[in-house]
Amino acid sequence: MHLPPADRTTSPYTGFTRAHWEAAADSLLTAVEPYASEDRALYHLPGDRASWSGRLSDGLEGYARTLLLAAFRRDEKALERYATGLAAGVSGVWPRIEDRSQPLVEAASIALALRLTRDLLWDRLDEGVRQRTAAWLADALSAEPWPCNWELFPVTVGGFLAEIGHEPDASREAIDRGLERIEQWYAGDGWYTDGDGRKYDYYNGWAMHLYPVLHAWLESDERLLDLYGDRLSRHLCDYSRLFGGDGAPMHQGRSLTYRFATTAPLWLGALTGRTPLHPGETRRLASGALKYFLDRGAVDDRGLLSLGWHGPDESVLQGYSGPASPYWASKGFLGLLLPPDHEVWTAPEEPGPAERADAVTPLGPPNWLLQSTRSDGVVRLHNHGSEDVRYDPYYTRLAYSTVTTPSDSCDNSVFVGGDPSRTGIEPLGTGDGWTASRHTAAGGARVSSVVLARGATEVRAHLVAGAQPGTAVRVTGWTAPDGVRAELLPAVGLDDDLTGVTTGDTTLFVALARLTAEADPVPLPETVAVTASGEGEFTVRWSVGPEVRVRLDGTGVNVD
Incomplete structure (x- = not known):
């Protein structure tokens, strides 16, 4: 794809301007x-x-x-x-x-x-x-x-x-x-489920918000635009945090082959005036996503969008995915409805949330915790509330990120009796620096889980109940690509190989985890320490920050 030269004056982060979007659209149509x-x-x-x-x-x-x-x-x-x-x-x-x-x-x-x-x-x-x-x-x-x-x-x-x-x-x-x-299906705070259940993913942006807001805007119906536009604006507060510093959208949910359709709600907020984002931030996030995919082979040597993520990739497809399915990426060009002199095209790019500061952000309706680090631009999503109607690695893993993909080895999972199944996910709440859930594991065992995050460090705890004493338990962490470091260390109830066994009606297992693109991070054990203080109880001591006491039981979680 032939694009204009980068413009680092107006677009210091991506080099992309409206001319780049026009050239990309023209190339795809040709x-x-x-x-x-x-x-x-x-x-x-x-x-x-x-x-x-x-x-x-x-x-x-x-x-x-x-x-x-x-x-x-x-x-x-x-x-x-x-x-x-x-x-x-x-x-x-x-x-x-x-x-x-x-x-x-x-x-x-x-x-x-x-x-x-x-x-x-x-x-x-x-x-x-x-x-x-x-x-x-x-x-x-x-x-x-x-x-x-x-x-x-x-x-x-x-x-x-x-x-x-x-x-x-x-x-x-x-x-x-x-x-x-x-x-x-409206769950509040700008979030919809995609039908019954708890299916939270990008369909929030490129479908559940896109069509009602566009309809209200085209109708010039101020009542509907207030209703749906205000929901969109609230959603964008959270949604803007799902993009990494390299422009990558979060790798979670279905229909990921639509790629930069993820930018549609960003443009929609600017188009309708219902956005909390500055114009330069909107363009930086949207152009960052387009550039991310174009730089990584989303378009083949014929100029066509392939069925995949970067290039061809069967793992992100569904049964309804056909040769032309990726062209719902067209939704990402919604911004071209804005005139060339609109401030979203003329304002200098501004950094996105992942580039501004380290942040650990709870998202109430999906019961997620977003963890981003400015030093490497990585965003991690801790999933304690989203699942599909069937076991699906893109919904049911404990964590996702902007730099990893779910692995066949069942990364970010808890194996009970050798089975990583996680069904019937029940949110237990989310708060300042933590989120928790309960799910059904193999043999009907119930696993109550909580993750606490600070900087790039995670503390992951699982209380296994209802399994026979002596049942094997194994936890897995991140599977990292080249250039990214993944760590997982035992803290409570686990051996060095991250395995343990249940010892009674309930057994606590705790691990320290980290995913980082920093070249020389502080050793993981120096960032946090964990001590168990009772059945389902433990204390987290961060190297920087307050001490946190956690209690997990069969009915909920208490974090203070």
């Missing part, structure tokens, strides 16, 4: 063109993998997600090509939108793109094409979505159809129904 069908209704991107929806749906996905990029870019020549494809697609090429079908997802991208570019695309279409397009989209108004962020796809389609006067009553009903349904 690269997909050879893979368009003759009628331009489908984009069949190369690769052996197909999603579980099939080739036709995957081709529609390629059209819809790259159309969204063209809409944010407001590229008239590109939009002319997509207009040709639209006319063919709604004339019998595209599959119908049915209950819980992938075309419902893509209909939302198409509707949003059409709404954003009415003057450049929709208003220039023949009346017959407009009627067929509206009729195709209208199936989304009654199609049943999966009970998660999918509820917002009929909202997005309904917003466009209501605006053009097509089935206005049904459109309004779909909007009201979808917005009402997501209320049951």
